Amino acid sequence: MPVIQIEHINKTYHTEGVNTPVLHDLSLSIEKGDFVSVMGPSGSGKSTLLHILGLLDSFDSGTYIFEGTPVENFDPIAIARIRNEKLGFVFQSFNLLPRTSILENVKLPLLYSNVPEKEWDSLALKAIEAVGLSHRTDFDPAKLSGGERQRVAIARALVLNPSIIFADEPTGNLDSKSGKAVMGVIQRLNEEEGHTVVLITHERTAAEHAEKIIHILDGKIDKIEKVKNRRKADDEFTK
Numbered sequence: 001m002p003v004i005q006i007e008h009i010n011k012t013y014h015t016e017g018v019n020t021p022v023l024h025d026l027s028l029s030i031e032k033g034d035f036v037s038v039m040g041p042s043g044s045g046k047s048t049l050l051h052i053l054g055l056l057d058s059f060d061s062g063t064y065i066f067e068g069t070p071v072e073n074f075d076p077i078a079i080a081r082i083r084n085e086k087l088g089f090v091f092q093s094f095n096l097l098p099r100t101s102i103l104e105n106v107k108l109p110l111l112y113s114n115v116p117e118k119e120w121d122s123l124a125l126k127a128i129e130a131v132g133l134s135h136r137t138d139f140d141p142a143k144l145s146g147g148e149r150q151r152v153a154i155a156r157a158l159v160l161n162p163s164i165i166f167a168d169e170p171t172g173n174l175d176s177k178s179g180k181a182v183m184g185v186i187q188r189l190n191e192e193e194g195h196t197v198v199l200i201t202h203e204r205t206a207a208e209h210a211e212k213i214i215h216i217l218d219g220k221i222d223k224i225e226k227v228k229n230r231r232k233a234d235d236e237f238t239k
Contacts, residue, residue: 001068002029003164003196004053009062011048011219024058024219032163035190035197037207040216047168049216050200054087054166055079056122070177084112088157088195092169094149096141096156102128103137106156113160127155130193131185147178154185164196165189171206183209184233191233205231 011023018180030036033219052064055071061121064071096105106124115123128134131151141149148169157165167186171179178235187209189195198202199210205212208231215222 002065003032003034003067004030004099005065006053006065007063007065009055009059009064010043011059015166022219023052024217026062026216026221027078028221028224029085030196032196033190034212035187035199036209037199037201037210037213038216039201039204039207039213040222042202044216045219046200046216050166050198051169053198054089055083056089080112084109085160086160086163088160088165090150090153090157090165090167090170092172094141094153094173096152097150098142099140101138101140102133102144102152104157105141105152106159108156109159114147115160121196123159124155127158128152130158130189131155135168140186145178146174147181148179150174150182151185154182154189156205158189162195164198166200168200169202171200171201171203179203179206183231187233209233215220 007027007156009023009026013020013022020168026049037045038049049059052059103121103124106127107120110120110123125137128137131154133148133151133155136144136148141152144152165186170186171182174182183206190197199206201207208227211227211230213225213227215225
């Protein structure tokens with residue numbers, strides 16, 4: 001059974017009397033443990049698709065089945081719980097709190113969870129270790145490189161051990177070396193930890209870390225490409 005299945009999804013934005021269609025009759029399925037990249041030009045609808053899959057945005061028509069249940073059956077409280085406990089998000093802009101330690105940044109999702117507070121530090125430290133930043137635990141984001149800040153964002157997404165990681169242009173603000181290291185972290189989380197990964201990117205080199213690439217054009221799936229020579233994760237982190 002797919003962990004995510006959407007059928008005939010349509011989405012139009014309505015702004016000041018102007019209708020802007022974004023997604024058109026879009027259908028796809030993602031199995032548990034998949035690593036999928038979504039590519040397309042600016043304005044093609046790829047970020048809107050991620051927001052719908054991540055339960056951050058609604059859709060106008062069609063069906064979205066999450067772990068076997070239509071999302072229309074979830075009330076707002078259930079959707080918030082799923083986002084917090086089962087979905088992890090990594091964005092291009094990092095979204096870290098300034099003048100706040102790496103440990104405290106990573107602990108943020110735990111504030112809205114049912115996890116006892118006495119376990120917060122150990123869970124956060126485990127997530128920080130998973131991205132190779134145990135030596136930076138007490139630093140604040142201003143003292144880190146861009147690649148390190150993105151790895152903190154990944155650790156924060158990991159802290160509740162979500163089944164699915166959504167990454168929206170995670171290498172967009174990074175140089176090539178840092179971007180390669182970040183993609184190595186994400187790939188290891190998929191291959192070694194079993195996290196399902198949905199990556200939105202315009203960079204071919206990042207997309208090729210996935211098993212397949214979904215190409216979107218004008219709000220429709222143009223083609224689905226199986227990656228023949230999947231890129232390998234780096235063994236070394238960028239310090």
